[in-house]
Amino acid sequence: MPSGMRYFYTLAVTCLAILITSVPAFNALLHPGNPTLVFEAGGLLGIVNVTIDSLSAFFILITNFAVLTGLLYSRGYLSPYRLTKSPAQLALHNFSFVWLHISMLGVLMLHDGIAFLIAWELMAVSSFMLILFEAEIRNTLKTAVNYLIQMHVGFFLLVIAFLICQSDTGLMSFEALQIYFSRHPSAPLFLLFFAGFGIKAGFIPLHTWLPEAHPAAPSHVSGVMSGVMIKMGIYGIIRVLTQVQSDFLVIGLTLLIVSSLTGLLGVMMAIVQHDLKKLLAYHSIENIGIIGIGIGLGVMGIGLNNPTLVMLGFTGGLLHALNHSLFKPLLFFSAGSVYKAYHTRNIEQLGGVIHKMPQTAGLFLLGALAICGLPPLNGFISEFLIYVGLVKGLSAGNAYQSIAFMCVLIALALIGGLAIFCFTKAFGVVFLGTERKTPKNEIKEATGDMLFPQYLIGSLMVLIGFVPVIFLKPITGIVHRYFQIDPTIPDGFYRIFSQISIIGVALILSVACILYLRKKIFQKRRIGQGPTWGCGYTAATARQQYTGTSYASNFGDLAQPILQQKEEFEPIGESEIFPGKRRYKIHPVDIFNTAINKITYICMLTLKKIARLQTGNIQHYILYAFIFILIIFFLLYLKVL
Amino acid sequence: MGLLFCIVTALFFPGIILRVKSIASGRKGPGIFQPWKNIWVLLQKGNVISATTSFIFQIAPAVYLCTVLCAGLLLPFPGFSPVFSFEGDFVLFAYLLALGKFFLIIGALDTGSSFEGMGANREALYSMLAEPAFFILFGTLALLTGHTSMVGIFDAFRFTGPDTFIVGFISAYLLVQIAMIENSRMPVDDPKTHLELTMIHEVMILDHSGFDLALVHIATALKFGFYGGLIANFLLPVDWSLPVQIISFFVIQVLFALLIGFLESFRARKKLAKNPQFVFTLSSIALVAFILVLMITYKMLG
Numbered sequence: 022m023p024s025g026m027r028y029f030y031t032l033a034v035t036c037l038a039i040l041i042t043s044v045p046a047f048n049a050l051l052h053p054g055n056p057t058l059v060f061e062a063g064g065l066l067g068i069v070n071v072t073i074d075s076l077s078a079f080f081i082l083i084t085n086f087a088v089l090t091g092l093l094y095s096r097g098y099l100s101p102y103r104l105t106k107s108p109a110q111l112a113l114h115n116f117s118f119v120w121l122h123i124s125m126l127g128v129l130m131l132h133d134g135i136a137f138l139i140a141w142e143l144m145a146v147s148s149f150m151l152i153l154f155e156a157e158i159r160n161t162l163k164t165a166v167n168y169l170i171q172m173h174v175g176f177f178l179l180v181i182a183f184l185i186c187q188s189d190t191g192l193m194s195f196e197a198l199q200i201y202f203s204r205h206p207s208a209p210l211f212l213l214f215f216a217g218f219g220i221k222a223g224f225i226p227l228h229t230w231l232p233e234a235h236p237a238a239p240s241h242v243s244g245v246m247s248g249v250m251i252k253m254g255i256y257g258i259i260r261v262l263t264q265v266q267s268d269f270l271v272i273g274l275t276l277l278i279v280s281s282l283t284g285l286l287g288v289m290m291a292i293v294q295h296d297l298k299k300l301l302a303y304h305s306i307e308n309i310g311i312i313g314i315g316i317g318l319g320v321m322g323i324g325l326n327n328p329t330l331v332m333l334g335f336t337g338g339l340l341h342a343l344n345h346s347l348f349k350p351l352l353f354f355s356a357g358s359v360y361k362a363y364h365t366r367n368i369e370q371l372g373g374v375i376h377k378m379p380q381t382a383g384l385f386l387l388g389a390l391a392i393c394g395l396p397p398l399n400g401f402i403s404e405f406l407i408y409v410g411l412v413k414g415l416s417a418g419n420a421y422q423s424i425a426f427m428c429v430l431i432a433l434a435l436i437g438g439l440a441i442f443c444f445t446k447a448f449g450v451v452f453l454g455t456e457r458k459t460p461k462n463e464i465k466e467a468t469g470d471m472l473f474p475q476y477l478i479g480s481l482m483v484l485i486g487f488v489p490v491i492f493l494k495p496i497t498g499i500v501h502r503y504f505q506i507d508p509t510i511p512d513g514f515y516r517i518f519s520q521i522s523i524i525g526v527a528l529i530l531s532v533a534c535i536l537y538l539r540k541k542i543f544q545k546r547r548i549g550q551g552p553t554w555g556c557g558y559t560a561a562t563a564r565q566q567y568t569g570t571s572y573a574s575n576f577g578d579l580a581q582p583i584l585q586q587k588e589e590f591e592p593i594g595e596s597e598i599f600p601g602k603r604r605y606k607i608h609p610v611d612i613f614n615t616a617i618n619k620i621t622y623i624c625m626l627t628l629k630k631i632a633r634l635q636t637g638n639i640q641h642y643i644l645y646a647f648i649f650i651l652i653i654f655f656l657l658y659l660k661v662l
Numbered sequence: 663m664g665l666l667f668c669i670v671t672a673l674f675f676p677g678i679i680l681r682v683k684s685i686a687s688g689r690k691g692p693g694i695f696q697p698w699k700n701i702w703v704l705l706q707k708g709n710v711i712s713a714t715t716s717f718i719f720q721i722a723p724a725v726y727l728c729t730v731l732c733a734g735l736l737l738p739f740p741g742f743s744p745v746f747s748f749e750g751d752f753v754l755f756a757y758l759l760a761l762g763k764f765f766l767i768i769g770a771l772d773t774g775s776s777f778e779g780m781g782a783n784r785e786a787l788y789s790m791l792a793e794p795a796f797f798i799l800f801g802t803l804a805l806l807t808g809h810t811s812m813v814g815i816f817d818a819f820r821f822t823g824p825d826t827f828i829v830g831f832i833s834a835y836l837l838v839q840i841a842m843i844e845n846s847r848m849p850v851d852d853p854k855t856h857l858e859l860t861m862i863h864e865v866m867i868l869d870h871s872g873f874d875l876a877l878v879h880i881a882t883a884l885k886f887g888f889y890g891g892l893i894a895n896f897l898l899p900v901d902w903s904l905p906v907q908i909i910s911f912f913v914i915q916v917l918f919a920l921l922i923g924f925l926e927s928f929r930a931r932k933k934l935a936k937n938p939q940f941v942f943t944l945s946s947i948a949l950v951a952f953i954l955v956l957m958i959t960y961k962m963l964g
Contacts, residue, residue, distance in 0.1 A: 373774070375716045382716075386768075395761040396754060405757075408797075409750035415805040420960045427801060427952055431945070434797040437757070438790030441764055445786050449771030449779075455714050517748040524746060524754065528732045535724040539873055546872070547708035553773040554712070554869050556858045567771070567779020575787055579938055 027108075028096055031115040035092055035122055039085040042126055046078035046085075050495045069136045075499045076263070077129040079339065080249075080256045083346045084129065086481075087248040088122045090474035094354050095241040097471035098361060102154075110154075117150035121245070128253050134183040134193030141179065141253075145172035148250060151242040152234050164237040171230040175220030179257075182213040198264040208268035212275065214261045222254025223306045224313065225283040226613045232290075235302035236366065240357020243298060244350030247305040252342050255312055259339075262320060263503045269324030274425060276317030281432035284310025286583065288439040292446065293573050293584050293609040297356045297366045300447055301349070304392060307436060308345045311404065312338045314429055318410045321426075323504060327417045333410030335500040336493065341403035343492065344391065344485065348400065351478045352388040355381045358467035359451065363460050368450050368569045372457040377464040382452040384475045389444040391482050394437055397525025399485035402493075402518065408433065446572045455563040487525055489518045570607060585610045665734050665745065667908070671915040672887020673698065678916065682923025697883070704876035712869050714774045722769025723870060723877035729762030730881045734888050738813040738895050739911070749810045752800045756793065759844065762881070763789055770866040777858045781865035784934070788850055788862070791941040792843045798948035799836050802829070806955045816895045825958050832951040834893060838921070839944050841889035845882060847922060849940065852931040860934070890918040 073081065095118070103111065124147055127140030149172070152165040187193040190200045201210065216227065223231040231251070235243045265272065287306030294300040315338025322330025358381045359374055360366050375382035387398070394404040411433065414426040466472075485492050493515070555561040577584050589606040634645070677694035684691020711720070735745040736755045763785065770782040804810045806829065807818035821827055843850050846863030858865045867878050894914040898907055932940055 373714070375718070379716070386718075390761070390764070393760075393764065394757065395764060396757050401754075401757060405750060405753055408753045409810060412750060412801050412804045412810050415801055416808060416959070420956050423805065423956060423960075427798065427949075430797055430801050431794045434794045435790070437760070438793040441760055442786045442790050445764060445767040445771065445782065449768050449782070453716065453718060453768060453772040454774030513748065517750075520746045520748050521754060524732050524735060524758075527735070528728055528758075531728040531731060532721070532724050535728065535877070536721060539720075539724065542873060543709065549708065549710040550713050551710050552712060553714050553775045553778075555775065556777055556868075561775070563774070565776050566774045567776050567783065572779065572783045575783065575938075579787075 027112060027115060031119055032092055034119050035088060038119075038122060038126065039089060042073070042081050042130075043085050045073045046081040049073050049075045049078035050082065050498070069131065069133055071130045072132050073130055075495070075502055076256075076259065079343075079496070079499055080129050080252065081126060083252065083343055084122070084125050084249045087245050087346050087350055088118075088125075090350060090354075090478055091241040091245040091248075092118065093474040093477075094244070094357070094471055095239070097468045098239065098241055098354075098357055101361065113150065114154050117147045118242070118245075120147040121151060121250070125250065125253060129256060132195045134187070134195075134197075137195075138176070138180060138183065142176060144250065144253065145169065145176065148242075148246060151246075152238045154239050154242070155237070158237075161237045164233040168230045168234045171220060171227075175217045175227075178213060178217035178220075182210060182217060185210055185213070195260055195264060198261060199266070202264055202266040206268055207265045208271045208275075211261060211265055211268070211272055215258060215275075218254040218257035218261075219279075220254070222251050222258070222313075223283075223309050224254075224279055225286050225306065225310075226616075228283070228287070228306050229611065229614050229617055231306060232294075232299050232302040232611065235305070235353075236296055236298035240298070240353050240360065243302070243357070244353035247302065247353060248346040248350040251305060251309060252346060255309070255316075255338075255342055259316065259335075259503075262316070269320050270422075273317050273320035273322075273324055276313055276320060277425060277429050280310045280313025280317055281429050282310070283307070283313060284436045285432050285439075288436050288443060289580055289584060290609065290611060292439065292443045293577050293586065295367055295369055295569055295608065297359070297368050297371075297447065297451060298353065299366075300368075300443070301352050301356060304352075304440070304443070305345070305349060307440065308341065308349070308392070311407065311433070311436065312341045312345065314338070314433060315341055315403070315407045315410070318407065318414060318429075319500070319504065321414065321418070321422070322410075325414075325417050325422070327414075330410055330414055330417060331504050332497060332500055333406050333413065335504060336496050337403050337406030337410060339496050339499065340406065340485075340489075340492065341400075343496075344399045344403050344482070347478050347482050347485075348388045348391040351384060351475055351482070352392065354471070354475050354478075355385040355388065358471055359385075361467070362464045364462075368447065370458040371451045372563065372566065373453065373455045374464075375452040378466045380472055381467050381475075382448075384472070384479055385452060386448055387479050387482065389448050391486075393440045393444050395441075396521065397486050397528060399482045399489070402485065402489045402521070404433070404437065405521070442576065446569055450567070450569045450572060454566045457563050457566065457568070487522050489522070490515050493518065583612065585612055585615075665737060665739070667739060667911060668734060668737055668887050668891035669884065671890060671912065672884045674916070675886050675890065675919050676883050678919035679923040679926065682920055683927050686924065686927035697879070701876045701879050704872055704879070707872040709872040709874060711871075712773050715772045715869070718765075719769050719772040719869070720874070722765040722772075723874040723881070725765040726762040726769075727877045727881040727884075729758045729765075730885050730888070733758040733762075734884065736812065737888055737891050738816055739891065744813060747811050747813045751811050752796075755812070756796055759885070760789070760793075766866060766878070769870075770868075773869045775869065777865050778868055780859070781862050781868075784851075784862045784937075785846070785866055788843055788937060788941055791938055792840055792944065795836060795941075795944040795948045796840055798945060798952055799833055799840075802948065802952040802955050803833065805952070805959060812892075812895075817900050819896065820899060825954065829951055829954055829958075830897070832947060832954075834897060836944060836948055836951075837889065837893045837896065838918070841886065841893070842922065842925075843941060843944075844889065845886045848926045848929050849932045850937050855931070860931075887915070890915045893918060 121144060124140050124143035128137065128144060131137045131140055149165055149169045152168060153161065155161050183193050186198055186201045189204065190197045220227040235247055238246060284307050287303050287310055291300050291303035291307065294303060315334050317334070319331050319334030319338065322328065322334055358378065359371065362378065363371060365371065391398040391400040394400040411426050411430045415423050553561065577586060586607050587610050591603055593600045674694060676697035680697060681691055681694055733755050736747070736751045738744045738747065767782040767786050770778040803815045803819065807815050809815050809818050821830055842848065847853060851862040853864060855861055858868070867875060870878055894911045897914060898910055
């Protein structure tokens, strides 16, 4: 098959899958009152129901959009690899990409336990194959295997959770959970599900795979993984929540605490990163935290019997999931374009990209503004809902709940401030200023086929920012349907957003007016050009610019115990009067990674001791069997067994 | 209407502060309108634009000014309804100001100067640290009054007993301090320092000139006036008659400017390394107010 055609076949298959699922999904979303769509499909497992209800429909549409833009972007992004990779490798990559899409759709449409778990497993394996694309880099291989192992820990937790349900009810599906939850306290099993889905979503401390896997994968894959694949964890959590019958306050509080920590630590660790894609990956963790805060707020609302909180929390959380699935792929794609042009992701070696790639820079800026939750873009709308929910929550419960809400409010305000800190760094150091290192090759703006999907995403983001109501209405419909809140939405609710939109429009118009005025005035004035003012020093070089490390250093010092940085350098000795050339290396350390490594190290040590039993001597093994039989015999004799 | 009052008072703000400072230090000093004369001169001048910059540098001052103006649309004024008011509008107020700051910061980074990078970095850090104090304060007031819009909060807040006096005092104190930090005044930043290494806001706008610099100065003055308006709103009871309110509004604004002038005259700038602690202290003071309100509303003590 000619290599050009292969891409179009992939595109055709993906489009077909998108078409088949999007039509019923739109239907389910726009008419939430309609009975959910159920197909009965035969197969190895007997009859499996394929269900599209409004919750899955919402996530299906998000997934389809992200996968489509990812695939469109991949054509341009992968073009240099066509020369270095064999056709079989590229084919495998496309094949895995299609399978990732189909498995995600499967996860969203299958409610039966076994079928769901199979789709879940397929998703892990196909994304593993996608991360492995650049397997010739040794680190990628290590990361991918690490990813696969961690995904299976999550898978194992989910299997246990489903089995607990089956042993009690005899059924293994999401619907059966309702029966289980009505008989037992909900919190323990929910927390088990939360841990299983949380590994996929990247809640701290289960996140350690995420900042490694995202940078290792090609950018379009990182975009899809970060934009929608980790949302499958969020979907799973919400799906289980729809079945939960009791313990809402405990669950809500746990979600709020874990999510606030996830958000805070995620953004704090993002600030000190040097790798642009790793920085974005840590921001995914932060955003999962914000989504989690929204969901936790909603659950608290159910527990406190406060419909306003339920609506604000879940609507904010779901809208933020949608928003994140837009701006995160946008950021990954534009970062990918920079990587493709400069062959480095190290932000200390970049700089001044805006002069060579103005469109990519503009798109990255758009994504950065949105991810910081700044008005008038989409990120603000969802964060605003959560803020209002939290402030309303302050007066909803008892004193302790108020304190909890206040802590989350502080966390959210800090997350917002830190995100601005982080993205002024990322955008400023990478795209602005002058080049820190002259690139070997000529730098060109990304090609049209790479820019087009980014513009597509960008326009949708602007649309959500300015006309949020058309997106909020279906989402409130979902919340109403699953969490039985009062359908009458408070009168002024949508009016708030029209006011925000008007202010947004006023902002844009006033900026345009001033810039027009400025242009008019400048036509008459003398406009000089000169070097940047160096405070009297005239020989400033690009290397004297503020770097990412220096930008982050004062914050890094402030957050010392959490943000550890590893420094490698040889100190200057006392007898060295003329010190020679030296190298200085600094890289951030994820303390959770260190902790997990420590635990695995201890496990390995113990297991190594146990491994002494494995002598390879057949007589020993017979002895073990004999001892085992003896033990069983004694236990039976003592009536323990 | 209320916005107009705030803008009018904002016009006098930099001048009053300057005058107070000069009198306190025994200098003759410039007149009250000197800052605006300077801005007028700047508006007439041509620009010098650094060759390393991109369009970001050129749009940043305009965006900064417009975000401040748009944030002003949300500002309540006793007796008049603000242009826009809705539940949680203080979130938009804070985020609009943050948007302006975002652009000013990346505008500074656009020049590729290490000094401006330093200023940008400090500005980002301190305003990030000050953010929680603002949200705790408004969360606390929302809890006390049961409203979540600025108008609702300010209308419903009344000085009824000793406990509300304490909350009112702490809130006014916090608003003054947040205003000082957000506008890069003492003790976090010294607008009059002459060494780039110790500047924050001033070093960030080092490369802006002419029209752009004027925009930044106007925006800073307005922002100060708006914070003053916020404080005046907070302190003025709604049941006073309108003329009295308007007069006392101006009195409070002038007092606020005088206060800042005096504070700046008799206070030294903190060591830069100590600034984060100072900013964090504000959050803890805000938390004290929160605990107090919890006691009032839930009767935690009895």
